[in-house]
Amino acid sequence: MKLHYYPGCTLKEKTTNLDESTYAAMKMLGYELVEPENWTCCGAEFPLNEEKIVGLAAPARILRQVEMEGGDKVVTACAFCFNVLKQTHIALLNDPLKQKRINAYLKDDIRIDPVTKERTTDFPEYRGDVQVLHLLEFIQKEIGYEKVRSLIRRDLGNLRAAPYYGCRLLRPKGETGIDEPDDPSIFEEFLESIGIGVVDFPFKQECCGSYLSVSLPDAASEVSYRILRSAKLNGADMVVLSCPLCYYNLDRRQDRIREKFLEFTGMPVLFFTQILAWALGVEAEILGLDQHFFDPRPVLGITDKAEVAS
Amino acid sequence: MRTILKLGKQEHRFIDRISELSGENVYSCYQCGRCSAGCPMAFEMDILPNQLIRLVQLGEEEALIASKTLFICASCFTCQSRCPKGINIANVAEAIRYLAEPKGKDHFGPDEVPAELADELP
Amino acid sequence: MNGNGKKKRIGVFVCHCGVNIAGVVDVERVAKALEGYSGVSFSTHYIYMCSEPGQNMILETIREEKLDSIIVAACSPTLHEKTFQSVIELAGLNPYQVEIANIREQDSWVHSDKEKATLKAIKIVKSMVEKVLQNESLEPIRVGVTRRALVIGAGISGIQSALDIADHGYEVLLVEKNPSIGGHMIQLSETFPTLDCSQCIMTPKMVEASRHPNIRILTYHEVESISGYVGNFKVKIRKKPRFVDPDKCTMCADCEDVCPQIVSDEFNMGLSFRKAIYLPFPQAVPGTYTLDIENCLGLLPIRCGKCKEVCEPDAINYDDQETVFEEEVGAVVVSTGYDLYDLNHLGEFGGEKYEDVINGLEFERILSASGPTGGEVRRPSDGKVPKNVVFIQCCGSRDPENHNPYCSKICCMYTSKHAMLYKHHVPDGNATVFYIDVRTGGKNFEEFYQRTIDEDQVLYVRGKVSKVYKEGDKIIVWGVDTLTGRKIEMEADLVVLAMSMVQTDGVNELLKKLRISSDANGWLSEAHPKLRPVESLNAGFYLAGCAHGPKDIPETVSQASAAVAKVGDLFAQEQLLHEPTVVPVDEDLCSGCGICVTICPYSARELDKEKGVVKVNEVLCEGCGACAAACPSGAAQQRNQTDDQIFSMVRAILRG
């Protein structure tokens, strides 16, 4: 089955492991992912300000492209992109005036084909009909946990994973979130369906430090550490998440966390699609597990290349 | 510290401008402090999120523009999800930053990102 | 013409009110202008109509001129309509044959142009003549009163109401859904602001209620439906099977001892266990065991049947059945109390995940001398004495965005009490209260709160908590002190949440059937927020206690007694008199469209399916006239304000 998938720039450049594992997992689940043609960056941050409404044009263009290609929904694996696209979708849906203003930009689009140098103009407006789904939601609503369960090939029953939502899957509270901001369960349900043990920990919805790892690295480390520590205290073998920024702060920056908090010994951090693909029997090489700061392979039982397929 | 409280035209214009830019009704904050209690970055801030809103209510534009908090807020929306009055402080902070920009108060420009981080940062 | 087709003889009496009217309106001219106007056979003016000589003049004129109806052109009807009604009654006429033409408040006092005011007065008087011409003589609708009350819910409000009604000398049915009366108050430890032991002041009342000859207590019963109208209700009551005969049960506890089924104890807020056959608490009224069929293994001897075997007095009857019976009452007091907001709404506090994060009622049980910890403050998880207790106010209250917008009113006080009592039990412990405001608007409440800080050294921190979670053995609380501008993180052994009060489950469904409205938050609505606070808009229903909104015990008891005073008003009447200016139906004209049925706010109209016309319960009709305006076929005509009357009045006003 074909399905529109918006990867976002980070997944193509930096966290290719999230992108590749998404492709691999979805293939196992019977989906062929289709990226909207000529997709651009979503802007990475939803404009929080009425004056910066132009910022909606980029994500709206992506949705329009999906619409042009006849799609009625688009999934993302990145929590950040999901959040921007979903907020854009809702903002345009609820505010006809905004939709009009943005469409004024979209109509003036010009595209020049890099090869033929052909100019395309006269683009249609975005009608607002594209449903934005995070992959976790797509699995819950459209694939169904039963189906996932039936396709599991590796037994992860002896492992315990802490689902980390972070901010962008749940907040701002309201239509944008995929679950209750302070009592979510969709990630847990997902993990249960792939047969891994689930750890409930109170920091699952806390912020990872976001971009403050640039401006206030120490503060960000502290915030990240609290999350990892809480997961560990509650018996997690790994943290599972869906946001590249959270991944950056929680995994890639574990060096800094260790410097600051000497008692911290490290914690594997995986994208949910990696653990899904692994459970579905995808080979380890495809999953980009070697890109992680804290190598998750030992905890998954991957020693060298000797994979245990069941 | 002393504030000579004067809610004149200028102050109201400022408060209304912030409300308009952010889409939040800053008048409705009743200073429960819940935003600050749950804010993950509060420990780094010079003024707490609830104080940020308070200063808007007092029309203290300058104190706000001078505050570090504006650039520490991580836009995590924890405050928004728990505020009894549904106020989104990240939006308010963004609105103040917007007003501060022409005054040259951007805290951390992209060129200041260390090169080794720039490669990896999403 | 009047209803009988006879010509009317109308008298017009124009009042000067000294110069109040006559100074602006030419009263003589008014009286003149009415002479000979349709149906008017006499017209005069006089200086003070309401004075004794004025009244006498009217009386004599009626007799001499053989008048059958009169118009008094004077002040507003609100002032003297009653006066002149008595005058014509003295003359042997029906009070509905007098109409007041308001030429003072709505004419002479508000205009200064004499000519215009006079012309206006003439039109006003003529319009009233047109009305009285078609007025019917009416008798008030009389209905009897059943002097017997139903009280729903037997907490302190219901018990107080029942006792007061019974002391007035009337019979009361006190219906309680639980196995015992007592409500929440019997669960409390000590009560602010005086710290009396709740059981000590409550138990005597419960016993008194059970012994009062005028009170019939129906515990383990529920009201199924109520029909009828004020003074004459029919109530269907459902008796739930208790499987134990209260008259035979000696409370020997033998059954309890052998029962293998252990379930969580509601009375102790789940902090202890009970058996499937149980006594809810030692002072329960009625003093009898109850077999909880939901949790019983099954009554068949093959499944269990142990309790019946050991019961010496043979009080247990496995064949007990649910029954529904009907009773007649004249008034209903609704005193169904409150529930606490569910902890699960607060995910950021862990919902119900953490055993040591509890609500106020659980803490009451922990503090109670007869509670699950025997009156020692021990925390639920491991029975340790907590050394750091954090109290969090306004949980689920004052939060229009996520929870309930209202203030629950009592939690500031009970939190203060909790902190104080905790310090009495654990003097070396720390009590910290997180609050937004401390509201102590009751007699001696502020003094009580100040004692909590002055003498018991409880620390009040101003700021609303945002997160409570567990780390190992410790509970961590994230708050803020808005007074110093510091974010606060602290460890606690026990956290007590002042959960919002909410309407009792199921009450609104019941009351919707009774047409008692509730506000946006689910609390029952009073007839007027200031002037009729204990009556429902629906006549015959009275409100007492927390069913109407959050309240403490003193207020609950005052409201209960006030409601009973209103019940007394009702029962003191020989017969209920009802305004007859209602809207009946002309069956010949009625098409049975049913429009009026949906319009009527009092359900006074009902479609008679067989006859295809509407039936009107004149006792329920309040005479608003909304149905008359809506009826497409003119079948609904308001007595003494028919469409024809309105038309003729309009004509007189505009052409008169």
Place this chain on the structure above:
Amino acid sequence: MFEPQIMCFLCKWCTYAGADLAGTSRMKYDPSGINLRVMCSSRIDLQHILYAFRQGADGVFIGGCHPGDCHYVEGNYKTLRRSILFAKMLEDLGISRKRFRLEWISAAEGRKFVQAMNDFTAQIAELGPLNLDKMTLNNQKDFSHE
């Protein structure tokens, strides 16, 4: 000068009492309106309004209790809903909707009643006479009762 005739239907509990209050407070207002007391504003129906216009009214005024204050729970909401319809139907019949007004005036709002009367009278004076009575006099229903 044109002196309008205004037919006022006032609810007994609120607006009629408000008009009384204007009287006891000795406020002065234009005498063009004459009041008819009904139990509730919801007693008034389109036919009453049309009849008034046919009998020569230049304006029709309905006064009721503020929303939420109705003595009969929700009568004024019914009036409100109906009056929207009335206004539309009047327009259809060629009568400006400005000649019809619904106001919520409580028993405490004597001043508001005075303002409403002056205001409405001025508005009608501006519109000029309606003269509907002259146009339709012949086919008018006869309510004489001699």
